[in-house]
Amino acid sequence: TNTNDRPLCNVIKGGKVLNFNYTEFVEDLYGVDAENICYIHGCRKKTDRGRQRLILGHIPGANDAAYEFEDDYSAIDNLDEHAQLLYDVQQIALQMVVEADDTLTKKCKEIIQSNQPFFDGLADIRQIVTIGHSLYPVDWDYFAEIIKCNKDRNRMQWFFGCYGNGDLERVQTFINTFGINKDQVAIFRTDTIPVTLLADNKGEKSKANVKHRKVLASSEDGKWQVVREGRKVNIIDRTANSCSCSRIFLTYMSGAVFDCSGTVLLLVARGLRAGVFLFRFANGEWQYRGELEPIPHQGVITKRLQKILLRDNRLIFVYNSRIRKYDVETGKLVYNKAVRHAFESEGEDLTQKFKGIYRTGFY
Incomplete structure (x- = not known):
């Protein structure tokens, strides 16, 4: 949308489109008539009938194995009220999980039936081009219907867009599964398609980034500054006015803490x-060492956290009744012990810096 280039204009022209995307890009960017498009999983745009329901989910039966477990409720026979209570709670919880799982299951046969006129209209199709589709089995029912509705499957020519080796492997599995002859198949690369961004849109993008740009912390000597831009975090060398390290995370960072030396972040x-x-500053550069390892069902930051210290190359987290120590060089958990009255006081105290991120206490 931020370029005038239309690299697929020689591919997306005329014909019919089975669109697995929720956006109307083939209409707006490539001018395909809406009547020739089937939004098989719904479309984000509002129509005369209101907004369509977007279909998300996995293949039926994909999670069935998760419900295969051994139940031992022998105590119920002995009128154990506690065992009966546990059984009832587990059954209610399991029913809720089953319902949620069912909601996230693609019922492909029902979806095909509701779009049957589109598939019936593919009887004379000779060329099929797939772009940006993973070809995972969850959508195979749709491809099976395309083949089934065609008058002569042996005359169909398949063109698969591939972005990497994984796509090539899935194409091979796909054609083997559906018995498609190799002389009916052609491959084209999509990873080398270039586009030129519009200058105005670049400016708009920059403004958008500024809106989400936030300084998370600065080192005590003022040399380093941590800046968040969306999910990307940059460590800025303010003396050289350059970025020393960048990393993109799966989530947004809420804050940052430097030690007093400015070598631990x-x-x-x-x-x-x-x-x-x-992060650790070593050999003249910032290096990402990893996430501090949590204990199952217990995060690093909890309501029970009392103090955070840095001493002897160890990060020490003191909870009400537990002490954990992490190696500053690797981020690995090296000490984890339950203590009745946990207490530590020696070392650089980072507690208040952390509380500054949470403001209302750890949670």
Whole structure:
């Protein structure tokens, strides 16, 4: 949308489009008539009938194995009320999971039936081009219907757009599964397609980034500054006015903490993907060492956290009744022990810097 280039104009022209995307790009960017497009999983745009329901999910039966487990409720026979309570709670929870799983299951046969006129109109199609489709089995029912509705499957020519080796392997599996002869298949690369961005849109993009740009922390000597731009984090050398290190994360960073020497940096993410991420300045550059390893069902930052110290190349997290120590060089958990009255006081205290990120206490 931010370029005048239309690299697929010689591919997307005329014919019919089975669109697995939720956007109307083939209409707006390539001028395909809406009547020739089937938005098989719905479209984001609002129509005369209102907004369409977007279909998400996986192949039916994909998670069936998750429900195969051994139940041992022998105590129920002995009128154990606690065992009965556990059983009832588990059954209710399992039913909720099953319902959620069912909602996220693509019922391809029903979807095909509701779009049957589109598939019936493919009887004379001779060329089929796939672009940007992973060819995973979850969508194979649709391809099977295309083949089934065609008058002569042996005259169909298949053109597969491939972005990498993984695509090539899936194409091979696909043609083997559907019995497509190799002389009916051609491959074209999509990873080398270039586009030139419009200058005005570049400017708009820059303004958008400025809106989401946030300084998370600065080192005590003022040399280093941590800047967040969306999910990307840059460590800026302010004396040289250059970026020393950049990394993109799966979630947004909420804050950052430098030690007093300016050689240890901790990024903090809050929310569903909460975590603490370690950087170390060594050999003249910032290096990402990894995420501090949490204990199953216990994050690094919890309500029970009392103090965070840095001592002898160890990050020390002191909880109400537990002490954890992480190696600053690797980020690995090297000490984890339950203590009745946990207490540590020696070392550089980073507690207040961390609390500055949370403001209302750790949670």
